[in-house]
Amino acid sequence: MHGCGPLRQIAALASILLVMTTTAGCWDALDIDKRAFVSVVGLDSVDSDKGDRIRVTLMIPTLGGAGGGGGAGMPETMPARALVVEESGASVEEAVEKMRAMVGGVLDFSALQYVAVGRGMNPDDLMSSMHTLHFTRFIPMTPLMFATEERVNDLFSVESPSGRGFTDTLDAIQAQGRIGWGHIHYPQSWEIMTLLVNKTGDLALSVIDRTDQGDGLQAVGAAVYDDARYAGLIGPIDALMLYSVAHRKYPGGTYPFVHEGREFLMRILGVRTSVKADRGADSVPRVTVDMRVNATLLDSGGYRLPLLNRKRLDELEQVAARDVEARVGRLLERLQGWNSDAMRFYREVRVGIPGMSYEDFKEVYPRITVDFNVSVLLVRTGLLR
């Protein structure tokens, strides 16, 4: 038998007892039904004479339909309800503190799904509030972020005609982008934080606004930032190209182009981008970007038999590649104009020119030369119209 067998058992029993007796002091226990889960946080800047800088809007889904014990849940048609509360303060903490009495539960950010950034958001405040959310409010690392040009509270108050909830609608917009209905991408908050903290490039966030009739949500493109300062807005297709370059490997969206007077629509299945940087003339970095695009034609653009011809396909691939090249080139010019490295070239510049700091890079950024080499592979030809 074991030398300290009995003692081991006593220790095991003691440990069980310890666990049992200390159960009373389960310090972190807070029942799930006593928490108010925040699903969307909106951040906006305000100027007020009271010293308030940040306006925080929280969307808290109400636990509607609960209480019907025997399994009768919410009817399918009943609109998802959510409580929207708004307060401003000198910091996120202060604003949230003011809301305590409004939400009827202990605020819990652990189920946070989206973070919305208002157009006028001050860059410093954006940094500090993201810090607060991450490190003192412990939001998960994965909430998705988007920007809006509206007042956040107005956006949150939009009731979808479908009766679906706000986050469901946002999810659906992104999912449709993946299957070829326009394009939208929400980066995750850790990604944004990494970017801002490590300074390896600049921010770009998809923009969600109300529809013109005010009865729903629509994606209008992407907001481009210089560091964390709002710089300008680009359209959905430019946003697709921007993300394709910035992410280096990107699932894609829908891309239209014109050839011989015919309109084509290709669904990009995947883009792989490799970026190389070295020192060019006058110590200005020279960047080479190789993009390989895999796509499928959604529509034959009125061609019929000719598309079965390899030569015609090669020609289309060439045309598409030149079109993408031209578009990305124009996009870069706009970005350089805003001094926004949203394509995140600094990641490679840092390696190629180790001595160059982010600030140095931003100084020469408007002058860098970038070579885009795009190749398109059409893997399918789509419907023959």
Added chain:
Amino acid sequence: MRKPIKITPRSLPADAGMLGPPPDGSPEAPDFPLDAASRFDDVEEQISLITTALGNPSDLTVRRISDGIVCLFLSPLVEQGAVRHSLVEPLSKADWSELQENSRAARLLPVAVVSEARSVEGAVDKAAEGEVALIVHGRPTPYTLDLRGRVARQISPPISEPSVRGPRDSLTERLSDNLALVRQRIRSRNLRVRELTVGLDTRTRVAVCYFEGKASPEIVDAVVRRLSAIDTPSVLDSSYLMTYLSQKTWTLFPPAVATERADRVCAGILQGRVAVICDNSPFALVIPIQMVTLFQANEDHYSLAIHSFLLRTVRIIGWLAATMAPGLYIGIASFNPGILPAPAVMTIAAARQGVPYPPVIEVLIMDIALEMLAEASVRLPTYVGGAATVVGGLILGTAAAQARLVSNVMIIVVALTAIGSFAIPDYQNQLSWRTMKYLYTLSAAFLGIIGLTTAGLIILVYVCSMDVLGVPYMSPIAPWRWTAMMKDVAVRVPDPLAVELGKQQRAEEAEGAADA
């Protein structure tokens, strides 16, 4: 306490010739006096000794077969017909002088074995165990004959371990039947059976079966040694022997498999384990075992390898659910709801609205209700049991939730726990893990999911520190035994491969032994 009985030694000196056989052993008429009154004094004395030693019980039959030949037995234990055919009829015309020698007696009596008791005291023990004592004038000790006819069950399908495929016979309460079931399956000359008598008062027969060459001699010796050293007064079932065999008084996990399946016993023996079969118990112990053994069902070996892999995976998931589901629920509902996707969090939060108790109390209420229901359905007679389960099911299922004593989600958790625990094959194993569930639950109430992992670690350390008869309980997982692990842990490899791996395993073990 047993009274000392004065016994006459078998080899008598010449001066005691009156009771002894003729010195030359000749079959001629004896030359001692044949006075009728005193002629069979020795017989009467033996009868009275045995009767007194047995306490003159009412079921003791003393049958005088002919002059100087008396048989004596406890009637409930003896088959009456056999007494008539094998004893009374052949001996009714015989003379006591013909029975002086064992060889001649054996010729006269149509029974397999005629034994000579070493002493009258020995004959008393035999009679108490149900043998017939045959007292013959002129012999210092009685013969004993085994004419036991016992009340025993027919061999029936296993009740506690039913299976879809595989043999349907199970052990019964009769040791000889059980040994027959084993012998019928393993017809090798290398099957060894060693019989012992255990229990000071019950004097229960216990057979130790193993396969010579497969079972480790040290383990067999240890089993026999430990069984022989048992000084408990009563052994009413094989489970009485478990603690003595493992020498672990406060173990949380079963050190041996108790099975009523004959094929499982044989599989154990063929794997080199030792089976301990106890008279009057339909459950044999197979020892030593490992944790993984408890998760294997014999059926695994009767289905295709891929199917048994699926079933084992399901069992492991069931085991995880049975032990951890309540703890996980507490961890999520009280500590870290963020680990679930947001819609799931909302669902749980909505379901818990209006429930007055914290999740840990909710879990304990439902778990204890479930334990009661399980216990009641085992104990109750079948016709009441149905009603009890219906009532229990109603309470556990809907009423508690409608009364908002517990949440809907909790019912799913409890159902998962119950189904999961029923998926664990071995009943004792099931009980062990049902006990462990409370450790998990309380730890989760203490520190949430981190508490749950702590409890997991504590249990892991405990099972890793366990040895049964020198065999690590967690082997072949810890310490690693690669071949054994490949052969029959997650995947049961098909038979031809298993044979190859078995050879490899034996070679490795031999090598390991040489190293040590």
Added chain:
Amino acid sequence: MREPYLSWPEAAWLIMQYSTCANYLFMPQLLYSVSGRFSWAVPIIAIPPAIVGAWAVYYLHTRFPEERLGQFLPRLVGRPLSIAIGGLYILFWMGGALTNVTVFAHYLSDTKLQFTPVTVLVATNVLVVLLVSLSGLKTLVRVNDALVFIVAPFILFSWLWPFFASKLDFSNLAPVKLPELASDPLRMAMAAVTMYHGYQIILIAGPALITMPLLAFGWPYANLLTYPAASFMEVVAPKTGLFPIRRFDFVLTVLFRYIMIVAAMSYFYSAAQTLSDLVSPTARRMHPWFVVALGIILVILSTVFKGIRTVMQFASVWVILGAGVAVIAPLLALVAFVRLDAARGR
């Protein structure tokens, strides 16, 4: 009936897991802090000192096959020096155990369980470590073996995933600049010397081995940590929000917990065993209450740390200790070689 000895594969696994898990927890941050982008090369530089150290420990083991460090030290270097050297080893191992149990408790306290006192979290970790130490070396090895099934897939995943996630950019490694290398050469050298210290557990587990070709284990960990700068989350997190597991960090927490416990168990057991041997060299087993007392001391010591940063500061001091003990092992072997006759003893 118990197998009296560890088999050499068991010992090998013990060493590997101890080495891997200890490195996994400390080394990425430490290495990166002392050698920046060059840190990927440190594990490779660390191989020669590790081979020397492993050889030395193995040599000591063959000289004193039946004894542990605390038992043969007094005979080798005399009583006073043995206390000093043994003390250094104990400090190193206790430091390792302390850092392991504390760093995780602080991490939890900063994130998932903010209201639970850190001491309680440390105590629960120490409880597990204590149970293992009370159960002895065999249990330690078995728990290691069993945890491998949880830890190894995770470590393998974290090594292999970057290759599929297209985030591993070898160009990051390419231009190794000398200024970077020389930023803190002393600390980097110490980190390299300490890197693979797993073999030192032989000083404790040695007597439990019989024949053991230690060097035959190989050092499959040469390319253990290539680019520790990448945060794990950045590597594993998928691009789209559609990925089903959004709360992967919790799974990571639990996995790191297991990694932590593997290392802490080995450190604590080594420290306790050496101390016990130095105090009473004839005792076959550690006295249980002594182990419990040591565990309580561990909990008390942990209260010194005020947060994860102070723990990491301590860890960089601990690397110096590690470098010290890693240098002492070859020295001891040298002494054993020179004083062969004395060392053989009576």
